Amino acid sequence: MEKIKLGISTCLLGENVRYDGGHKLDRFLTDTLGQYVEYVPVCPEVECGLPVPRESMHLEGDPDFPRLVTTRTKQDMTDRLVKWAQRRVAQLEEEGLCGFIFKSNSPSSGMERIKVYNEKGMPVKKGVGMFARIFMEHFPLLPVEDEGRLHDPKLRDNFIERIFALKRWREVLGRKESRGNVVDFHARHKLLILSHSPKHYQTMGKLVAKAKDLPLTELYQKYQTLLMESLYAKTSPRKNANVLQHMMGYFKEQLSSDEKQELLEVIENYRKEYIPLIVPITLINHYVRKYDQPYLREQVYLNPHPLELQLRNHV
Numbered sequence: 001m002e003k004i005k006l007g008i009s010t011c012l013l014g015e016n017v018r019y020d021g022g023h024k025l026d027r028f029l030t031d032t033l034g035q036y037v038e039y040v041p042v043c044p045e046v047e048c049g050l051p052v053p054r055e056s057m058h059l060e061g062d063p064d065f066p067r068l069v070t071t072r073t074k075q076d077m078t079d080r081l082v083k084w085a086q087r088r089v090a091q092l093e094e095e096g097l098c099g100f101i102f103k104s105n106s107p108s109s110g111m112e113r114i115k116v117y118n119e120k121g122m123p124v125k126k127g128v129g130m131f132a133r134i135f136m137e138h139f140p141l142l143p144v145e146d147e148g149r150l151h152d153p154k155l156r157d158n159f160i161e162r163i164f165a166l167k168r169w170r171e172v173l174g175r176k177e178s179r180g181n182v183v184d185f186h187a188r189h190k191l192l193i194l195s196h197s198p199k200h201y202q203t204m205g206k207l208v209a210k211a212k213d214l215p216l217t218e219l220y221q222k223y224q225t226l227l228m229e230s231l232y233a234k235t236s237p238r239k240n241a242n243v244l245q246h247m248m249g250y251f252k253e254q255l256s257s258d259e260k261q262e263l264l265e266v267i268e269n270y271r272k273e274y275i276p277l278i279v280p281i282t283l284i285n286h287y288v289r290k291y292d293q294p295y296l297r298e299q300v301y302l303n304p305h306p307l308e309l310q311l312r313n314h315v
C-alpha cells in the first residue's frame, strides 16, 4: 500500500512555527505513524502571513461564531485567517487527504473544546479553532483527531482504522467504476463494519444487495458515506466479542472440543477486559491459516492496520 496522505498541524512535526518560536513535536506521529503516512503540514497562523515569534491569540465572543483576536494588543485576525483558510481548503482538495491531525487547544487549529473568552475575560471551553472549523465543514466525512485525543488508545485505534479503511476505499475509487468493485470491497470489510456498528452492517448489506438497481454514482456516494459513518461509531468489547463468536462459527466442523473451549474462554476474557483484543485475534488468525478458511482469510477485521502499531494491545 502507498503511504496514506494526512494533513497535520505543522508544529506537531517539530517545526518552530508556534507563537513563541517553539514547536510541539509528537514522536508517535513522526516516528511510528509516520512510517505509514505522508504528512501535508498546515500552519494557519504562519501560512496566512504572521511572523514567528508573534503575539499569542485567543477566541472571544459568541462560542458559535467567535473572533480570533491577539491577547495583548487586541488585533482582530478573523477575516485574514478565514480568507486564507477558504483558499487553503480548496487547495487541499487536490491532495487526496485521508484525514487530518490537529494541534489540540489552539484557537486556529484545535478541533474541539477550545477556550472562547467572553467580555469579562472568562473562558468557556466550547469553541473550535478557526481553521479547523472551516476544514471540517469543507470535508465533513474525513477522519479528524487531535494529538491529545490520540494519546487515548481507543481513540487512536479508531482513527487509524478509519484512515486505513479510507485509503483502501480510495484505491477502489482509483479503479474503473464497477458494482463488482464495491461488492468486493464490502465483502472484505463486513466484519470490520459489524465490529463498529451492527446497524450500518445491516443497511450496507441491503445497499450492496440491490447494487444493480442503483446508478453507479449513487451507489458509490451512498456506500462511501455509510462506510465513514459506520467506522466513526466506536467498537466495544461487547461488539468485538460478538464478531469473534461469529467468526468461531466458521470453524464449527474443524475445532476439537478443547480448542472450542479455549477459544470461548479467550473471547470471554477479552469481553471482560482481562486481556487485549490481539489475543483472540491471534488465535483466530492461527485457525484461519491452519484450516485455510477462505472467507475469513479475506476479512480486513483480522488485519486492519500494521501489527507494528500495536493498536490492539491495550485493555
Ligand code: SF4
Binding pocket: 009, 010, 011, 012, 017, 018, 019, 042, 043, 044, 045, 046, 103, 106, 108, 109
Ligand atoms: S497550533 Fe496551528 S497555528 Fe499554532 S503553530 Fe501549530 S500549526 Fe501553527
